Each structure stands twice: as C-alpha cells, then as structure tokens.
Amino acid sequence: MNRILGFFDQIFVSAKAWLLALLGRFLPDWVVVLASIVISGVVILVMGAVIMMYLTLLERKLLGRIQNRYGPNRVGKWGLLQPIADGIKMFTKEDIIPANADKIIHLLAPIVIVVPAFMIFLVVPFGRGMTAANLNIGLLYFIAVSSVTTLPIFMGSWASRNKYSLLGGMRTAAQMISYEVPMTLSVVPVIMMSQSLSTNEIVLAQSGCSGLHWFIFTPWGLAGFIVFFLCATAECNRPPFDLPEAESELVAGFHTEYSGMKFALFYMAEYMNAFTLCGIAATLFLGGWQGPFLPSWAWFFGKTFILICVMIWFRGTFPRFRVDQLMGFAWKFLLPLTLINILVAALWHFLPPVWAWLWSALILVISFFILVKLNINFVPEKRVYTLES
C-alpha cells in the first residue's frame, strides 16, 4: 500500500530522474544540468498555459452555476474545448495599436507581465520534491517577483495614452502597493514558526499529525491565512477588489487599448497569478502537499483548486469596493491586524500550549472586534463635484 502510494507520490519526480539518467549516458554533465532546467521550464510553461485556459472555463462554469445558468456548454463535451476556441479567436483577432501610443512599451507590457507570473512557478512546491528551484529564500523570491507585476501594468496603462487606462494603472499601483504590505506581514508568522524562507521547509514544518499539522489550525495561522487570502485576491485584481479593471467605471482599466494576443497575455498573467497565489496560500497555511493517503501533488492541486473556487465564489457574490473603502481596508484594518498577528505568533512561541491557545485566540478576537468597531465608524468625507461648464 505504502509503496504504491510512494510510487504515485513520486511519479513525476521519478519520470524526470529517469529521463535525465537516460540523457546522462551519452551527454556531458553540464548538458544534463541544462536539460534538467529546460525540462522544468517546459513543464512550467505548458502547465501555466493549460492551467490558465482551464481556469477560465472553470470560472465561467462556476459563475454560471452561481447565476443559475449553465455556462459554456457548446464547444466539446461540457464545453471542455471552449478555452481552445477562445484561444483561436484571440490569435486571429486584429492587433490594434492606438495611433498616439508609445509603441515599444505598448508591445512590451503584455510580454513583461507574463514573465513574473511564470517566474513565481519556480518556487511553488507542487509535491514532495517537486519544487522547480528549491531556493532558500523562496518566500522572499515570491514576494519580490510578485511585486514586480505592478510595473508592466503601469507600462501598459501609460503606453496606451488613454485616460481610463491611466486611471486604471494608477489604481492598480496604489492597490497593489497597499495590499503588498499586509500580505508580506501576514507571512511573517509563518516564517517565524518554520524558521525558514524556503517554501519546501515551510511545508515540511507542517508535517506533524500525519500531515495535518497545518498552520491554519492555529489562531495566528487562521488570521494570517484570511489576511493573506484577501490580499492575494486584491493582488490579482479579482472581485471584489477589481477596481483597476472595473468595466463599468473604467472600461476595463489598463488593458482597455489591448486586443488580440496582447490582451490574451494580460488575461493569462492574471489567471496564472491567481493560481500561484492560491498555491502559495495553500503552501503557507494549508500544509502544501501534506496530507494523508493521497499522493502529495494531488493534495496540493486539490487545496489550490478549492481556494480558486473560493475566489470565484467571491466574484459571484460580492459587489465591488469603493476606492476609499479599498485603501482603508488595507491600511486601517488588515495592516494593524497583521501587526497584532505577528505579536501573537511571538507570544505563541513563548507560552505553554494551552495558554498559548487561550491568549492568542483572545487577543486576536478582541483586536478584531476593536478594529471592526474603529473602521465601522469611519465615514468618508462627502465630496461635491461641480460640473465644469
């Protein structure tokens, strides 16, 4: 039983090792190393694209169900070929470049935005021993690379020379910078507990209790997870934090002036970001690939899938925030909560288990209510916009 499980668990790892051993027979060492990198890269590229395609389908299906309709069901069985049809449509569409645009940057932006989206895949531990690059600063790498995403959005919005685009770009930047702060801070307790920045180490630190010693089952872990997940939703500009691309206000924001393949790239980056962020959230708080019975990669993908479903659920349920609510939520609610959470994690470390549970839960609940109370009383100043004649 265990051997079978182990086999399935390591099926991808063993496959790659076998392939490399095959190459190693008649090629010099450095080629093998190169080949290893290439194999990982190709797998990631393919997986990224496939994941993105089927996430769109999943989203449309789920949204359809939430809104009491079927969603796409004409192309292929249950609409399974719909993403491919979409892809073909995107490829064949005319690529429109605004006359006044900054052409080079207009071209570069969608390309650049995909790069960090792919780069994050490097440190996501898909399963036991299935991290493409087991960096010892993995988490920092993830945060750093995901922060770069702001830049191409800026490029796209600026290069379009469009008011809506520019507004969308500004909103994105403000939102991403704001939500980056609580996101980074919400990760800190995890780092403190696992005493490592490596994603693999973090997963291993949650390996007790037959793979169920997840960080989410502690007060600080729960709080951290909620904050992280909300910030992640905001980071990839998904509802209810989708102000930068709000159709009704900004005509889609920074990618208003994009069409065809370039638009598809933006779209792709967004879905890949959603996937990686959910994956990282699962890694950090839900034990990553840890779990009983099933192979590790199955656990990982299962958890990530559930988180993505939650995101879609958000989209189907919540109305959009106002700008001031959005910023206020990040700076006045999430940020203090994460700071308190760090303190709680430190407390957890120094107290005996029962007391730790009591105190940290108490502190978090109390601070939560205080923050809610403080924020609920806030009424933004009323502004009057006079029409210019």
Add this chain to the structure above:
Amino acid sequence: MIGIPLTHILIFSLLLFAIGIYGALVRRNIIGILISIELILNAANINLIAFSKYTSPSPEMGQIFAIFVIAIAATSAAVGLAIVLALYRVRKTVYTDEVNLLKW
C-alpha cells in the same frame, strides 16, 4: 570561487556611479535627478557586496550595510518624491532650472 576578479566589479560599479553622477548633474527634471541618485546608491551597494565578498572575513557585513543603504534609498525616494509633488503643486514645474529663486 567566483571567476570574476574584484577589479572588474569595482570598475563596473565605478562606471555605474559615474553614470549616476552624470545624470544627477545634467538632468533637468528633478525626478530624473532622483532616479540618478538611485543609480549612485546602487553602485555603492555593489561595492559593499563585492568588498565583503572578496576581502572581508565576515561576508554578511556588506549585505547588512547594503540593506541599510536600500532602506535609506527607499526613504529618500519617498521624501524626495513627496517634495517633488509639493513643488509641482506650488510651482507647476519639475525642472530644476525653473526653480532658481534662491539666487542673487
């Protein structure tokens, strides 16, 4: 051992530094000057890392100072840009040669 001699890194950072100074000297736009200053700080950071890597017995020292430099760079950028915005609001310009009240 990394194959690159220390001298090359130093000369590289020297060039980067010189470019940064050039920018700080000739750019008209204050934001341009700030950007150039970031380049200068960056060059200094490279030097710190290189020295601590090649000549220091405790190699983490250079990194720590580089971290400090980066933090200072971030603050300088934040405050500098705030000043630029305030200036822009008052004078409607960000060009240094148009802000020359403080002269004879």
Add this chain to the structure above:
Amino acid sequence: MPVLEIAVKFGIYAAMGTVLIFALGVVTLRNLFHCALCLAAALIGTAVIYLGLRADFLAGIQILLYVGAVVTLVIFAIMLTEHLAGKTVRQNNSQSLPAVIGLAAFVAILAALIVKTPWPLQAASHAKISVMEIGQALMGTYVFPFEVISVILIAALIGAVVIAKKDNSGEQS
C-alpha cells in the same frame, strides 16, 4: 563543471553590460517614463549580479524594495507631474560638457587607483550566507543601526505624508 562556471561568469558580465546600457538609458533618454523603466531594468540587472555574488537575500530585497517600491513610486510621481501627452522637452541642461569631462577624469583616476591598489583578498568561502546569519547579525551586532533605520523609515513615512498632503487650511478659510 567548468562549463557551467563559465556560463555563470559570462552571465554576470552580460548582466553588467546590460546594467550599464540601461543606466546610460536612464540618464540620456528624453522620455522620463522610459528612464524609469530603464532604471527598473538596471536594478533588476543589479539583482542578477547580486545573485552571481552569492547574495541571494539581497537580490530578493533589491527587487522587492527597488523595483517593487521605489520604481513604482517614481512612476507614480512621473504620472502625477507629467502631462499625459508627454511632450518631449529638452531634458538635459547646459552643463553636459563639463560634467562629461569631469567624469572622464574621475573615472580615469579611480580606475587607475582600483587597478593599482593591492586588494587584501581573502579566500572567499563558497557557502552562501544564509538568511539566518544575516538575521542574527541584524538583531545582534547591528541592532542599533537597525533600530535607527526603522525610526528613520517611520519618520520618512510621516514626513512624506505631511509634505505631499494638500494644505487644507488655506481652502477652508
């Protein structure tokens, strides 16, 4: 694996070249937005050089803080101060020539100094410096500067907010 090492070496030289080219872009391009993007590219290139120098942590910090924060701020400022149309006005002032001459002399002197100085090279260890060592040094030996930096950061934060804030008192009266 000498081939890999050569590749790494080549990669670092390439990164240096890229950084220099982008840095030149930063100081010569007429469009300020392009300058800022060049800055971002140069900074990312620097991060690559850090990686080559086995300073992984610093590379992460570099990207996170410089590219993620500083460049974003700069671009923000550019967007708030430039007009959308971005008329390309003269970007350099009239002192380019003395600056270039002076810098040439500067580079020459320092390059001579760099080449002629006998650097006290230590046998640098292969091992990467772990994040833990840096953390311990920050919280131990360098705890005072660390705290000072945090105070400075707070001060800068508040200062930036105060400076950039619109002066409301004038409007009300």
Add this chain to the structure above:
Amino acid sequence: MVTPDQIILVPLLPFLAFIVNILAGKWLKRRAAWLSITTSAMACAVALPVCWAVFQGGHFAGQETWLMLGNTPLRFGYLMDPLSAAVLFMVTIVGTLIQIYAAGYMHGDPRYSRFFAYVSLFMAAMLTLVISDNFILFFMAWEIMGLCSYLLIGFYFEKDSAAKASLKAFLTTRVGDVGFLIGFLTLFAAIGTLNFEAMNTAMAGIQETGPFNSGLLIMAALFIFCGTIGKSAQFPLHVWLPDAMEGPTPVSALIHAATMVAAGVFLVARSFALFMVVPNVLPVVTAIGTVTAFGAAFIALTQNDIKRILAYSTISQLGYMVTALGLSGLGAGTFHLITHAFFKALLFLGAGSVIHGAHVQDIREMGGLYKKMPQTAITFIIASLALAGVPPLSGFWSKDEILLTAFASGHFAVFGILLLTAFMTAFYMFRLIFLTFFGEARNAKVHAHESPAIMTLPLWGLAIGSAVLGIPGSPFMHHWFQNFMAEMVHYPEYEPSTMIMACSIAAALLGILLAGVIYLKQKHWAGAIAKAFRPLYLLSFNKFYVDEFYSAYVVKPFQALGRKLFGFDETVIDGAVNNTGRATMLLSAVKNWIDKYIVDGAVNFTGTLVYFLNSITKRVQTGFIQNYLLIIFFCVLAFLFFELKILKGVL
C-alpha cells in the same frame, strides 16, 4: 523621611510637570496649573527638610560619573552647602507662591498649559542650577533658564514688542553666557576641575601658598563675571531686563526679579573662593555693581510704567548685591539676594494684581487704588517699605549689611553712592505708591477691582516672608546668616554699627518723605524739578541713552548706501544699514563718543568694498542647484587628484 540623595527629585518633579504639560497640555487645560503647582510644592516639601538639615550644620554632596573626557571623568552631582541651601529655600518657596498666583493671573489665557509648562521647565532648571556641584551642569541649567526666559518674555508673541523683547533678552544675555563659558573653560585649564568644592579646595591651597600663575585665573574670574553681567542685568548689559517686562507679570516676578536674575549673583557667590584669591577682579565687580545700582535707581526716578520702575529697581538691587560681593561681603550679598527675592516678587505680583484689576500699566493713569484694592495695596506697601529699607522689615537688615560692608572696608565713595541710591530707592518706590494707590483717580476710565483670593493669598505669603526674613541676619540672631555663610568660604566680617543703621534709616525716611511731599502735597513741584534739572531729567527719562547707543553702531550715510546695496541682499545689508543709521544719530546726540568721520569713512569704505566684491562673487550663486552640484563634484575631483598625487603616488 527625606534623605539627602532625594534632593535630585527637586528639579526632576517640575521637569516631569513640564513634560506632561507640554505633551498633554491641550487635554489638561486648567489642570495644567495644578500639576505645576503640585510638583513645585512637592519639590518644596522635599527641599525644605534638606535645607533645614544644612542650616543645622549638615553638608551633603553626591556625584556620578557622566562620561569620560579622555582620562578626566566628567562628574555630575549635587552639592548642598549653606549657599545652595539658602537659595534653594528661597527659590522653592517663592516659585511655588508665584505659580499659585499665576494660576489666577493667567486665567483664561489660550496658552494656559504652555505657560505652566515653561514655568515648570524654568523651575526645574533653576533648581538644578542651585543644587549643581559643577560648572557644566550649572551652565546647562543656566542656558535652559535663558531659553525659558526667552520663551516666557515672548509668551505673547503676537505682540511685536514682546517678540522683539524676547529676542533682545536672549541675545543680550548670550553675550554674557559666552563669556561665562569661556570663563569656566579657562578655569578648567587653570586648575583642572570644574567641581565647586574641588575649586574651593584648590583656591584655599593657593591662598596659603601665595599667588601663582594668576593670569589664567584672572581671566577666568573676569569671564565668569561676564556671565553675571549678562544674567543679572548689570551695566552694560542691563538693557534687556526692562524690556523683558513684556512677558506675563508672574514671569517678571519669578524670572526677572526673584530667581533667574539672582542666578548671576549666585554665580559670583558660588565661585566666590576664586574671586577672593585672584587680585584686581573684585574692584571691577564693585565698580560695575555700584554703577549699576546708582544708574538704575536714577533711571527709575522718572519712569512711568509700573513694571519698568520695578525692573530698574531690580537692576539697582542686583547692583547692590554685586557691590556687596565685590567688597568681599559674601554674607551681605547673599542675604540681600534672599530678602530681595521675597519683596521684589511681592512687588511684581502686586503690580500684576494692579494691572489685572485696573488694566493699565502707566502710573499716571492710576491713583486712589487703595480703596478699591486694599489687600494688594497693603502688601505692596509692606514690600516697598522692605525695599526702601525701613526697619524692622527684611530689606533694612540686608541693605544695612551691605552698607556696613562698604563702610567698614573703607570704600567711602562706594558707601556714599549706595546711601544715595538707598535714598533714591525710597523716593521712587513711594513715588510709585503715592501715584498708584493714593490721591484721586486720574483716569475715569479705569475701573479697578480687587483680585481674587488665589492671587491675594500668595501676596500675603510673600509679605510675611518680606517682613520676617531679615531676622536671621539681624543682630537679634547674632548675624546667624552671615556666620552660616562663612562656614563655606571665609570672608571678612564687620561689627555692626549704629551709625550706619541711622544713616540708612534716615535715607529711607527722607526719600519717603520727599516723595510724599512732591506727589501728595505739592504736586507742581514734580514738573518744576524736572524743568530745573532738565538735562538730568532727560538723562534719567531716556535711561542714559544706553539703548539708543546699543541699537546703533554704524552710521546714517549707510542708509544711502543701503539703497544701492538693496538689490543684492535685502536682509543682511538692510539690518546693518538700519543699525548704522541709528548709530550715527546717536553719535550726533551724544556728541563725543566716536569720531564721526573716521567711522563714516571706514564704514563707507567697507560697504563699498563689500559691494564691489559682491558684484564679482554673487555670480557664483546661480540659484541653480545642479551648478552647485557640479562645483562640488569638481572640488571632490580636485581633492581626489591631489590626495592621490601627493600621498599615494598612484598617478
């Protein structure tokens, strides 16, 4: 029970009040006053038992190393010897009473809490100064007091005159302070310590072995005395004190009459051992004290602003103290310092009460206030009698002691001047009283009313102090106070003389009588006298023209020049030109001070030279920041070049 070490609480408590008031002032509002008063009273409660122990013959000191200067440890500590005990006694009591008074006086002021914050800071500094055992700590406290004085004089900074007065006070005392700093550093160079006790020991050693290397010590003593001149408003730096009356009246009472200005005298008393040892300095001290005492009293004769009269009176009395110290009368000087603090504080508070009730400051506008504010009037008269030197009030005993010192030490000229001054003191004080409280109301618009109890109660407290505090120094207690002071530093003492007392009483009574005659009976005499002695009157009324002299250095033609210079630097040259103009006018008024033509020529030449040089060098200042940057860069480059060329030989 209070142990001597807890004496450090004395300055710390008001300091605490300062911190709380300055940080939470908005929230505290009225409570700010009570915080200050409570801490002050607690400081008093801590200080008095220790003072009492010192009066019983105790002597406490303690110190901690603060930092190492090379191999010399810099130690901070407290020193409770007779001198500091006496002054501490005075400062805590007077300070507390004045703060209670201020709680009523400042009522309704928008910056109420800030006022009490400053006052508390001042108290902290003053108390630190009193108990400090070395010059550095002393100097720090001294400077903080200067700051508080500046802040409080300019408390009503909306008023232009207050702002200017505060600046004037700050800058004028600064001249003295720098001297003081140089002085004690010189002393450090000479004897290698800044501790008072160590200094006393060293001086005692010098006295036994005979004078050595007296140059440095003379310089030190003179420069330290500079500090006194500045802080205690002695001639020629006295000009700031009358202007300092722009501050709130409790401040005038606390800082500019009772305590801070006394710090200068305290400084001389502190370093008295030094002054005793070095030759030729005491006569300087005496001369300056006497000139100040007489001059200020002379000015006070003709002033009309109630607070200004008191200010000049203060200067005059400080001159008395300095004279006493200059005549080696440590006991007499210190004694007068203590008694003067009480009755002068009382006078100022009384004046404040009058101003509070009548809302005018000019004594010609007042009159007949006795009936409307009897309590104020009675206490004011008690204080005036004390100041005039009428027995058995405190002022009589202390002033008599000074006169005795002057007479017995053989300085008959000084004695004569002081006696004349005593006469003038009695005269101007009672001129003030008769004009203010008696006669008929001269201005119908003034509707005076008695001040509330919170203001009159401190008046009575101080009145009691003014009345009885002379006793410890009187023959009734066998000159206990003087003997007590002599425990610290030995100085010559003299047998009391009935003749001197008689002279003193006569001078005082004569002055009162004359004032009564002129201002109550024969009112036309005043004008007649002023007309008869017109030059003297003008001299007095215009305060010897010292202010005018100071506010002007360089000359009127500069105004013409100034117009030419206007283009290149408005502020710098303008200020100089204005001063120049005023100075010239003064010169023509005073006639024979400086040779007009020489100064004119030199100044014109300087101006032209400056203008000429500027027309060349101003081109450097382009206002264009990157030009500066470029220049800096080239300078660095040049440095680099020469450094490498010369030292390293790299190039």
